[in-house]
Amino acid sequence: MKLTKLFFRVMKIMGSRCVIYLSGIFFMSTGWAMFTVMSSLLIKNVVDAAQTGDTRRMRNVIIGNILGGLLSMLIYRAAAIAYNVEAKRAYGKLCKLIYAHEVRLPYTYYEEHHSGDFMSKLSYDMEKVGSIYGSRLRRTVAPILQVLVYLAPMLILSWQITLCLVGVNLLMLLINGVLIKPMKRVAQDLAATNGKMTEKLSNLLQGMEQARMYAAGKETVLEFLEQNKIFAKKNNRRIIYTACLESANNGFDLLCALAFLMVGISFVAQGHTTLGALTAIYSLYGNFSNQFLQLGRYLPELVGCLANADNIFKFMEEAEEPESWYRDDVSEIKAKQNRVSAEEVPEKRISGEDLSEEGMPAVTMSDICFSYRPDKPLLDGFSMHVDTGESVALTGHSGCGKSTLSRLLLGLYPVKSGDIRLCGDSYKELTNAQIRQRIAYVPQEPYLFRGSIRENIRVGRIDATDEEIVQAARLAYAHEFIEKLEDGYDTEVGERGGRLSGGQRQRIAIARAILKNAPVILLDEATSALDNESERLVNAALKDMHGQRTLLMIAHRPSTIALADRIQTLGSAQAFEDEKIYGTD
């Protein structure tokens, strides 16, 4: 019951195009089978003509058969195209649905699900569902349709012989069924051994340096050789099963064919049927038998894929990140903020005018409480304040919640109590999208997307011009090295920006943040992973921004901390130290 439901859900994704798709399957299968029927009838007519010598009438019939064959192929072609196109369209639709959903989940979801595993699982599931559209369903349905198409003329030509043949086929189906289970078990066993071998080999390859430096490397080779031998030994059983199956298939094929012909000839001798009909049945029988043995073979696969579809649907039901953590109805605040942003004049920031004089509060956090687990409070009544144009360094030992703080600022989690204000507005009065518009973020790991350097900087502001991108790169001390690259700004950065060094990636990430032109720039340990030279350049870029933008830097490198107007320490001694050095505000 559940399976049928799943199946209907899978079909529903296609919408009304489902009708075209299903008719595609129907006409594709029957068209193909009709062609075979036509070619068998042709043979029948040739043999009959040879026997009776009635050439003239036969010629017309034969031409009719040929035209019939061509027609069924044309039907097949049209149906096959409709079917394939619809199948891919459905898959494309599924991709869009899933991936659009995928980027909108709450941040905690990504933290809880390891991205690599999760992605490969998801794309595996999707591929399986795609294969329902692309082949599985057709493979399951086609044998039934084709067997029916073959059976009709066979029964008409000679029902007695045909029924005998169906009987023998049932016997073969039985033999196949008996052998399938032990074969599956052996195959699983072999796959396990093979998996072990693959693992050994990939351990050897990936850890080649270690393998050479430690004696265990040699042992890995020996273990591989051992598994290899076991694999060969275990194969013996599979070989026997396969041989039995092949012997049964080939032998029965032969037995059937010959016995059938003997019976047929005796029928012909008694005048029950003609020689031509016999030949036609025989040639149809080959196709019939092929399809007959496929009956039911693909059904388990289809069912398996439906289980994958279940995973996909479950994933689709995961709640997306709300527009605001604090309000269900955001239309009101959206309208209000739109009004404000229309009035706002952003030119000041672009021109790089000194903002520090204004003394406007940029970021205010008051009495923030947050914890991942109720028993372990991470932030307990934390407060801090950053003025517009100020540079503040946030330090603290690892695990004290620095990175959490940056995620709270980005609105990736809701605060438990307390309030954050950005440029005067409470987070409770802003949508998550609006919050993020006001912060430019430079993460510890400067993630670059596949594509060119230009595209990567442009992520900061999608509608930025090329000039603005170059300008941002200059400010981030990235322009010089980009220009030196062969393709300049069009250089492909590779997977995760792998073709660039860590320092180069970080500067591009900073350029991206500069381009965004947001009131606040938030840097999360932006220099911690860099070598001396890169660190110097990144620090230079930060220094240039000093006073022109509001900078909040989470840092532990002394050289970076030195750039700040003020240091705020997070952790147990926070309040005390803060007071001691700077006084309260």
Next chain:
Amino acid sequence: MRENIFLKCVLRYCPLFLLELVLSWVLARAVVEGNSLIGTAVDSLLAGEEVVFTSFLVSLLILTGIGFLAAFFKSFTASHFSIRVQTRYKALVARKLYRLEYRYFDENGSATVINKMNADIAEADALLGEALPFICTDAVAAVTYAFYVASINKSLLLIMLICYPAVLWFTNRVVKKLMSLKKVHRQKSDTITEIAQDCMSGILVLRAFGAEEHFGRKLAQAADDLVANEEKRTRTSNNAILTRRILSWMPNIICAIYAYVLVTRGVVSIGGLMTFILILGRFVDAFVGLPYDVVEAREHWVCIRRVEDILRQQDEESGTEVSGQRDADALVFDRVSFHYTENVPVLRELSFRIPNNSTVAFVGDSGGGKSTIFRLLCGFYKPCGGDYLLYGKSFRDWNVEAAREQIALVSQNVFLFPDTIRANVAYADRSADDDAVREACRNAGIHDFIMSLPEQYDTEVGERGVLLSGGERQRISIARAFLKNAPILLMDEPTSAVDVETEGLIQAAMERLSEGRTCVIIAHRLSTVRHADKILVLKDGAVAESGSHVELMARNGIYKAMYGEEEA
């Protein structure tokens, strides 16, 4: 003619292969004989003679019996042959990988590229297990049927042989076209996965910049591209399938009609016509299947060729020296030059001497050759000029394995095997008991962390150790070095991010580890090497300055400048 090791393996087991061919022939013959028996029966029936079914039946039963047996043993020998060759081939490859010159791994890029090898070797399975037996069976059957047709009437065979090559040629083209279209399809769907993967891995950036919609559009575009390409592919491939199907039907019609003409002329009997048509069907099946099998085999062959490339690479050189002179300096470079590519020298006549139980640090800009020195010290590469002495003996004379037993390497990119933490530490010494492993971890300052994990030492580290942070991985690799207990220690400091606390832990562990050992450190941050007996400042592949921290600071040279920069 280059040596082909795969073919050699095949030849070794070729009797099995020949047997398989013979059995294929027997099976095809059984089919032919059976059919001709029927033909005779039909003829005698039409001639009005009495057909004695019992005598036919006995011969038919014998034929089917032979068929059953031949099919069984054919499959049996085919599988045996394939397994034997595979097993041998895999063993050769595994052994080779361990002895291969290290240079090969560097030149051929990342682990992922080499990982392809797993897939390549699996292709050998597919070639031997499927493509090759199919080709053999089909080819043998086609030839057997052709001979039989010739025995009915030579001109029939001639017509067949004229008609089918055209079909064969066309099929071949179609198959190739389909393959290339499939490749494009693969690329397009990879693009989608790549973008999606990017979105997931970079979700923090994506979220922070509100770029969800931008990437959503990119994905939708890629999906539409895929569908558009698919539409084109479907049209082309279906046209091809259609044409092929009709083209291969034509010879059938022509042959059948020609045979019919021969019957009306009395050259061929009706029984002959019937058997001809029956055999023709089987012949076409075997014949048309051939190009598919061949193309598939060719694809497999490409993969096998890649493996062959590896098998043909040089092995690491290895000498006979196993102990060296213990009283000599542990490591000596005597005017060593080295380059990866001609005319781009990495080391220029570099000389240094590292006495027993001293600690020496290399510092300098990245690209100055520091990592290369380690590779030479481990014997992954050989000097292009000059000599490298390990315990007073030239490394060339050392047995490579014995030499590496002297050295423990803590490298920057620590590889952790997808196994338990215990197994990962014990990689240094498989015979080590639990206590030894714990002791090593305690020394490496990682024991407490491991005990805080729910499954402690039995915790599985993910592939490439992704579940552990850089600092934790580094310390596990230090634990390995403790367990190996070699007299020489090479440490490549981590450049990657570790917080102050972890840095302290690693520092302490490294200090413990260097006690009583000859210790060479590559430092990326100068603060960590102040205590070294000697610091060598590398510039452009040669030593620019050397001395202790105090001496170098007094000199006011490169080192002091670097130091000042770092402290700033």
